[in-house]
Each structure stands twice: as structure tokens, then as C-alpha cells.
Amino acid sequence: MLTLLLIFWPLLATLVFFAIKPHEAKKWALAASLIELAISLVLVILFDTEDSTQFVINHPWIESLGIGFYIGIDGISLLLVLLTTVLTPLIILSSFKQQYENAPSFYGLVLFMEMALLGVFCALDGFLFYIFWEMALIPIYFICLRWGGVNRGPVTLKFFIYTLAGSLVMLIGLIYLYFQTPGDHTFNIQALYAAGQNLTVYEQGIIFWALFIAFAVKMPVFPFHTWQPDTYHTAPTAGTMLLSGIMLKMGIYGVIRWLIPVVPDGVESWGTTALTLSVIGIVYASFLAIIQKDLKRLVAYSSIAHVGLIAAGIFTLNRIGLQGAMIQMVSHGIVIVGLFYIIDIIIARTATQEIANLGGIRSSAPIFNSVFIIILLGSVALPLTSGFVGEFLLINAVFQYNFVSGAFAALTMIFGAVYMLRSFQMTMLGESNAATKSFLDIDRQEKWVLYPIVIMILLIGIYPAPLLKVSEVAVDDLLSIISNYHAGIRN
């Protein structure tokens, strides 16, 4: 029941938006998302870290097609659920200064999106997963289209077609797997695993690409990334935060849950290719980040680099890499929401997001400056920030997998520092100018968003053990599926 409540509470809460005044919408949305956070915390308390999938609900749904309403939560899901429920209130709170036209529908869409995201992370039925996956696209599509910036039409369309094309390929892959299940066919996850694992190596390779492209577009992995800088740039900040903080984790989660265990031989054949693409993406995106003139685009490219490292770590199929990927997903979400909020504050105060036109903000906004530095350190993975734990484990795993890839992946340490320090210097340091002279330091509402982010970055960096513990069993389960499969093949 709790899982059901978790997923559908945000949807239920959207009903309220039909009855309230527009200016009250944000408060109601915040309240709803905080209640959702409380629900997820109850889950965390009840969660047994020694056990695998918990809080399972498995009801027949469309019985004739073998589709079940099958949901449950294991450690991997729980971390992402927690990330979603923690970030959503922060994202809502961060938009409080915006005067959105038609605010009730805006916040309704945000909550709808939260529901879909949670559904994705909990679904254990292939078809249900697909439904939630596509449902997550609808609200963000409208958010970008209605409340986005200049040029939002074409940009949103590109984003939409891109991800939709990816999803359609995935659907075909899922349906193919569905028909491989025995008897009356089913979308049940275990059945799909078994079906995929029974395929020939060649078929597994094809399914691998069908599913991987959908996930690769979402993350995005090089060279499927070109929708992302434009979209992040054009979307309203809350939308960008939802996309970068949570939604891109759908792609990574997809690889972990719906790709690796489904086609182990496909991963065996193509994993190195995917890993190499990811590593290329790290270096490539870091290079492009260095020459960006616009803050949002810079962070967008930095995100491609960071996510590339996560993807590479997953394809090592190494315990260290997968655990690193889990903690890095959490860290990336927190850090990037922080960075986009920093940028949002700068744009709101100075009306410019061109790096070259800023500078000297530090003089008049010391608290803002300190917060920016800590979030930046999380991004460049300084030890004792959340970014380091994941980045170290990931580089470790990739280096074990292949020295050359590891060395290239580790270049993110240098180039990450180059583009982050450069943008920090050009916005915050030096003499102030007309745009930044009367920059106000952050106010109470902004502190309520930024302080929790800063605290989480430091806390996870200093004591990541509880988070690592949460996903431990689930990661072991995943790896034992793979090793059982390979052991079975050999016998």
C-alpha cells in the first residue's frame, strides 16, 4: 500500500489545483511535495537494507495481455525515489520568486511529473515501466513549451522527437521480449529477464541497442546529447532542474534495471562500445563546456561529462562501479539542482547569463559566494564533498576495466576544474560592473533551498556509508543475475 501511496500521492494532490486561487498554487505544491517526502522517509525507515525487493504490489491489470500492476522497491529504486522526493520540494521552493502565468497548471504538471518519475523507479512490469516512462515526458514537454524561454518551440520539439524516437525503439524491444515469454506472454520483469537471457547472442545484441538508445538519449550519452544543452537553456529553471536532477536518472536506471539483466550477452558484446562512447562523452563534453559563453549551457555540458562517467562505471559491471554510479546519481542530482539555482539567482538579479558580462558578485554577496563555492566543489569532486565518493569509485572501476579508458575518464578531474573555476572566476570574482554592482545576497527563501543542498553535499561526502549500504544488496542481486547467467551458459 505504501508504494501505491508513494506513487499516487502527487497525482492525488494535483486535484487540489482545480479548487484553489492561482497565487496559492505554489504553497499547496510545496506542501504536497513535503508530504510526499515524509511518505518516502517512512519507506526509508521501514526498508530492510539486508533484503532485496520490498513493498511489492502485484495485481493483475490487463490480464489478457499479461500486463500486471507490479511495483516494488529495492535499494537501487529507493535511492532514486529518495532523490526524487528530496529534490522536488527544493525545486518547487526554488521557483517561488517566479510569477508563472497559470501557476496551478504549472505546479500540477510538476507534481504529475513526480508521480511519473516515481512510477518509473518502482515499476516491475515492462509495460507499466513504459507507461510511466512516457508519462514523464508529457509534463516536461508542456512545462518547456508553455513556460520556456526564447525559441522554445523548435527546441522543445527537437527534445520531444529525440526522446520519443528513443522510447519507440525501446517499446519495440520490450514487445519483442514480451513475445519471447512462454505461454500467454507477460510483461513481468522476471519473465522478461528470462526471455531476454534465452535469446541468442545476436538477438541480444539487437535488443541491447533497441533499449540502450532510449536510455542513452535520456542520460544523454555521446553522441545522443545534442538536444540537451538547448533544452536546458530554454526550459524554465524548474524544468531544467527536473530534467537534469531527476529525469536523466531514468536513463541510467533503465540501463541498470532494464538492460543489463535482460541481455547479459548483449552487454558482453556491446558493453565496451557503450563504455567507450561514455568515456568519449566525458572528454568531449568537458572540452565543449570550456568554451561555452552561457552559464546554463556550460552546466549542461558538464552534466554530459559527469553522466558519461556514471554510464561508463555501470558498464564495467563491477561492484565498485555500480555502487559508485548509485551514489553519484544522488550527488549529481543534488549538485546540479544547486548549480542551476545559482544560475537562476544570477540571471534574476542581473538579467544576464552571458559569463563574459558578469563578475565581481562576490564583493556584495559573500554568503551566496560561499554557497556557490561548496556546490562547485561538489561538482569538481573535491574530497569530503558528495561528488568525490562517486567519482573516485567510478574512476576506480573504469580503471580496473581498462587502463586507457580509466585514464581518459579521470581527465574529468582536470577539465572539470578548468571550466568550473573559469566560470566561477568570471561571474563571482574581479571587479563588479554595472550588472553586478548592486547584487543582493541570498534571502531567506533562497537559503531554504541552498542550505539543504550544501548540507547534503558535505554530509554525503563525509559519511556516505548509509547511502552505500542502501543499494548494496540490490547491486549484489544484479551482479549475481549476471554471474548466474554466465555460469549457466558455461554448464
Place this chain on the structure above:
Amino acid sequence: MELIVSLIPLAPLSGFLLIALLNKKLRQWLVALMACSSVLFSFFLSVALFFSLGEDQQAFTFTGFDWITAGNFSVSFSLLVDPLSILMMLIITGVGFLIHVYSAGYMHGDEGYNRFFAYLNLFIFFMLILVMGSNYLLMFVGWEGVGLCSYLLIGFWFKNTEYNNAAKKAFIMNRIGDLGLILGVIMIFIHFGTLSYQEVFAKAPELMSGSETITIITILLFIGAIGKSAQIPLYTWLPDAMAGPTPVSALIHAATMVTAGIYMIARNNILYSLSPFTLDLIIVIGLATALVAATIAVAQNDIKKVLAYSTVSQLGLMFLALGLGAYTSGVFHMTTHAFFKALLFLGAGSVIHGMGGEQDIRNMGGLRKYLPITFATFLIGTLAISGIPPFAGFFSKDEILATAFAENKIVWALAFFASLLTAFYMFRLFFLTFSGTTRGKQEAGHHIHESPGTMTTPLIILAVLSAIGGFIGVPELLGGSHALNNFLAPVFEQSRALATPHLLSHTMELILIAVVVALTLVVIFLAYLLYVRSKKVPTPEGVTLNTFHRLIYNKYYVDETYEKIILKPLNFLYKALDALVERLLIDRAVNGAGKAVTWGGKTLRFVQTGNTGFYIFAMVISIIILLVVKTFV
């Protein structure tokens, strides 16, 4: 005992937190008091630890909590107390405390006063973590942490773009080294299955001496040291780092942080002794750096720049010692260097303070009568660094030279030459600053004043240490027992078993000392003739005497070369990737596909009412296909 160990880093950390969180509400004197006393507290605790370490217990670890655990990887917050870490703790907190006190005077009136002390305390914390960590990852925490503090303090006056660039350069060049270091750490984990020093060192002898693994590991770690300790080719950040306030140059960029590389290699002595190739590499790089930096220092006119290149050069000598397998000598020179280089930098700070911000030695001269205490202490520091007995530098440098002589005469000759250059440029600096008459602007002369007691007291204490500090390592030859050697013996026990000692006869050693000291005195006299007798003043900006002078005056054009062969091509690469791959290749392919879909969508639109968009359309189509297929299969 555990409480003491954990309080040592926690005291400066809490100092940092208090100052940082209460920043605006605290008066300056209170901030200075809190910052200084927290470091002094750590110093006292370190002294207590020093005395608690006995024959029966030479090392112990204190484990706080598990930090990162994933799969078979596990690392904890665990501190190691042994002679080497205690020595480092004493230097860091002792010299650190003196520099804190000095800063209370030096930074007086600066609007960033509180912020300055917060950073300084944070630095002490990270530096202590660096040397106290009982595993490689914790060392890395400190390693990167001190890099951060260095970044924050070089760019302390953040309105100045040049300073900011220097800070960024330092951080990024350090990160290049850190990349090598972290890969080395990962290699260690891959091969030993652990990152704890004690476990790694216990297993290390299983590896074949000179095997590929150990060579790669030691080289990767050494790359980290090259970055942090400013060796060729990553040394150019250190002279630029002089943009920071002078106490920072003394503490971070002379006495402590830059010696982290020395500490790291000394800590890993067993690994390095197993890798003769890496040791040779260290000799080459250390020696080359010592020479290059010393020659550059001869032609610099900024008082802090001279000292900066001097630091680079002295670090090169320390690496030379390590490369020769003389770990104790390297650590010994690091210790004495911490005393006299901190003294020289603080003295320079006192001069700059007294001259109202002037840093060009061409505008100084005759400061002896205005700054008597600074003059006297600076003289002691200069004698110490030049290696005049019985000052501290003499003993440690002599040890390195003697080892080099026993190993290889060419190495010795080059190292000796670097040492002579040191004496020359230091006395050049000293004479130009303190002797003769003041050359600066007229009005400056009236305001020149000696620094307040908070600044001169640390100078005096450091001068005493620079004068007598060498006695912790008096060799048997000169009637001592080399206390430092005995103290550190347990740390280097393993590697000593592998070493083949080259023993010089006592007569030979005495001859060497005599030659070295005599020639050094000659060089000093030369400097005296040039800069006191003939009152020579270095050429004005842009004027050079000959090709070689132009070369060293312009620091061998290294920065310019890096700009040309690394930064420019990289920049070109970024732009080329953006224009060709991102826009031309990928984006065009995507847009092409997009257009095809749009066209397809428009063409197929007659099936639908058309206004619900692609999404619903696709959903419905997919479901229909599904149903159809289901019906027929």
C-alpha cells in the same frame, strides 16, 4: 590517547567552523585569538604525542569510522601516529602557529581579516589530515584540501584578475598532478587490495624489485608530488602563487604544503626502494629543477619571486635526496627548510610591510637601519639557506651533497653548483635589500618602519630555529649522534634493508665539507663585491645584458612555451570540436532525422485529428500495433 590524536586535526577545524559561521559577528582580535590558539593547542598535543612515543610503541593507528565501502573496497577515517607523522605535525602546527601570530599583525586592517584566518585554520586541518591519514585516500583528502586552501588564499584579494588567474593556475596544475596520484592510488588498490599504508607496506616486498607494477605505481604517485611540490614540468604555478598574502607564501608555498610531495615519497619509501627506475627519474627531475629554478632566481627582482624560485630549487634538492634513497636526508632538509624559508618569507613580508607594499629589490636598499630586527633575522635565514655552518641548512644540505658524492660525482657537481647559486642569489637579495642606501622613491624613505611585535616575535623564534635547528641531525663525523636519524629509523626500516650504503671515509667527508663551505664563502664574497662594493643594481625592466641573462630573466620562456604548445592547440581543439563535430556532424544528422519525422508526422496526420501532437499519436499507434499483433499471434 585517542582523544589527543583526534583533537589535533579537530582543533583547527573547529576554529575554521567557528570563524566561518560567525564571520560577521566576531571582532578581529577575537578571530586572531581563536585561530592562533586552536593551532597552538594542536601543537601542544603534538608535543605530548612526541613524548608518548617510546621504544615499546613506535606507531599506532586510531580509527574513527568507515568512510567509503563498496564491494571489496573499503577505506576508513583512520589516523596514523608514527615518527614521520609526528615530525610533520610538529612542523605544521609549530611553524603554522608562528605564522598565524605573524598574520595577526600583517593582515591588520584588511577587510578580509576574518576570512583569512578561517582559510588558514582550514589549511592546517587539511595539512594535518594529509600527514596523519593512515591510508592513501585520506592522504588524498588532505592533498586536495590543501590545494583548495591554496587556491582560496592565492586569490585572497579576489578583485585582482591577475591574482585570480594565479589561483586558478595553481589549482589546475595541482589537479594534473592529483590525477596521477589518484590513478596511482587506484593501482595500489588493484594490486594490493587495500589502501592502508601498513597493509600495503607489509605486502610490498612480495613484488619483484623493479617490476612493471611497482614502477608504474611509484611514477604515478610521483606525478602527484611533481604537481604539489612544484617540480619540472609543473613548477610554474608556484612563482605565480606569490600573489597571495605573504604569510600564505611562507606557510603554504614554502614551509608546509609544497613539502607534501617529500612527505609522500618518504612515507612510501619501501615502494620507491623497490623501483630503482623511479628513483633515477626522481634524481633527474629533482636535480634539473634545482638547477633551473636556481638560475632563474639569480635574475629576478621581486623579493617574493626570488624566494619562490629558491623554494622550487630547494625542493628539487630534497627530491634529489629522496631519489638517492637518502630519505632521512630529504626529510631533514625539509625540516630545516621549513624553518629558514618560513623565516625568509616572513622577513620579506616584514620588508614589504615596512616599505608600504614595495616588492622590487631595485627600489630597496639600506633597510638595515630602518628594520633592525628584520635585518638580523633575515641574515640568519640567508646564512642558513646558503649552508654556512653551524646554521640549520648546513647540516641538511651537507648530508645531501655527501650522499650524492658517494653515488655519482656528476650528480654531486651539479647539486653543488645549484647550492652555490643559492648562496649567490640569496646574498644578492640580502645585499640589495639591506645594505647601501635606499633607492626607492624619496617619500617612501620617511615611512619605512619596523614591524610590530606580533610580526617580529615569530621572526626571532624562527631565526633561533634556523640557527640551531640543524643540531637535530649532527652527523657522527662532527661528534653528534644524528637524533633525527634515530627518531625516524622505524619509518625507513624496510627500505634500509634494501639499500646498499656507500660509505665515504671520514677524511673524504671532511674534505668535501671544507671545499663546499670554502667555495660558498667565495661566492658570497663575489656577491658582496658586486652588490655592496660596486653598488651594482639590477637592470631596469626589459633591459637584459646578454642572451643567457635574457633567458633566465624571462624564466626560460616556459610559460610562453606552455601557452604555445599546450593551451593554444587545446583551445583550437575545443573550437574545432564545437564547429565540426557538434554543429556540423551530430546536430545536422539529428536535424535531418528530425525533419524526416516531422514530414512523416505531417503526412500521416490525416489519420488523426492532428492537434494532439506526436506523443499521443505515437502512444495510440503503439497500443494499436500491440493489440493487432496480440490478436493474430
